[in-house]
């Protein structure tokens with residue numbers, strides 16, 4: 001039975017997943033390690049509002065387990081040495097250099113972990129891929145471990161994570177399924193069983209699925225590709241709705257009631273964001289191309305092309321509607337995170353919409369209930385479209401939504417935070433320049449009510 005777990009990588013996945021394992025398995029010591037001292041300090045902060053990841057419910061899970069059997073540390077070697085099972089949950093971003101630039105997953109952090117585990121391990125270990133990885137990465141990890149290790153035995157499992165940000169804790173408490181891929185040898189099966197036993201502390205057995213390693217690795221990429229494809233499909237229809245007088249919400253409801261299609265993931269939006277969808281599809285496209293499967297690659301790449309188009313056309317529509325110029329005009333952004341209930345902004349549509357509007361010399365005032373100002377500056381500067389100084393001049397980051405909208409020509413809703421629905425929209429209207437435009441990139445506001453107040457309202461796909 002496993003009694004000590006180590007997880008390398010204390011990010012959006014490593015932190016919450018290990019906190020839940022520790023809470024549900026008080027008999028297992030769980031140590032989450034990271035190179036980033038600041039992040040570890042934040043995980044250890046007594047003030048739970050300072051945790052580095054904002055997720056509803058995470059604070060109470062951490063409060064219960066931290067210091068009991070959940071530990072956050074930068075002592076990576078020590079944690080590896082004492083653990084029987086090691087999760088690798090480091091980032092696997094899209095490569096920004098060399099072969100596969102802009103497409104393939106950058107596996108340098110994974111390889112560094114494998115080499116470190118090989119160097120440090122003095123006893124047999126089960127190594128679990130928690131990060132999302134290209135199919136067949138387990139082979140590379142195994143080669144490194146077997147050729148550079150101290151002669152101890154390693155078993156590699158694939159255990160991809162399906163949590164969505166904003167609902168991470170409920171997803172981890174009651175997952176649709178847990179997927180574990182392992183070797184079909186007796187040692188492989190024993191390792192798989194050890195991980196099954198960990199999850200079986202709270203997940204019903206019929207929801208724990210075991211497969212071979214390659215199916216597990218590829219299932220994760222496939223799941224994200226299918227989910228993203230649904231969003232791009234409904235977004236493609238939103239543009240057609242706008243031209244034909246159909247309403248995308250009505251279309252989504254009508255098709256979603258077909259039990260073969262189902263109602264989830266059919267919300268039209270300004271475009272999907274997040275650290276996973278684009279990265280994982282590009283990675284899959286790259287893998288398909290590397291096997292010469294060009295039709296497969298082109299098919300999935302279209303999901304990304306459609307998403308880029310959806311973000312671009314949102315910005316273009318704002319410019320067109322504001323009489324073809326936004327130069328010097330104040331546009332208020334409600335929301336910067338890639339979805340509600342998270343402070344994560346990676347690949348958020350808001351970044352790209354802001355970038356396009358800044359290129360047209362708009363002034364953008366931004367309010368998000370959870371995103372830190374430094375993060376917004378970082379996101380814009382990372383695109384490298386213009387100098388840091390120019391970016392800083394073009395945006396103001398506000399702490400009050402009413403102040404954000406004051407004297408604005410238009411409001412753009414970029415994230416579907418619930419609180420936006422309950423604002424005093426009459427007050428907002430009274431303080432705006434007229435005509436007062438609202439571009440609802442999430443279709444969360446009541447357009448008819450806003451029009452009664454006097455707003456010029458535009459949703460997506462209406």
Ligand code: NAD
Nearest residue numbers: 009010011012013034035036089090091092109131132161
């Ligand atoms: P993240 O960037 O939030 O966290 C990764 C952490 O790993 C960072 O804190 C980094 O400092 C640390 N790290 C990198 N190399 C290290 C090393 N050698 N030693 C110690 N620490 C190291 O990333 P994330 O969002 O948690 O994603 C992690 C993986 O999980 C990715 O492969 C991602 O695709 C996958 N995933 C993410 C989500 C999600 O919702 N974010 C969901 C499912 C799967």
Ligand code: UDX
Nearest residue numbers: 161162163164165265266267269272273274276338339
């Ligand atoms: C996704 C997968 O859902 C999750 O299983 C995987 O582990 C990681 O990637 P995440 O990116 O955290 O999770 O959030 P998700 O809820 O999938 O939303 C992704 C993006 O799609 C967000 O920008 C969201 O606003 C957008 N979206 C989602 C839509 O625009 N419409 C929808 O109907 C659903």
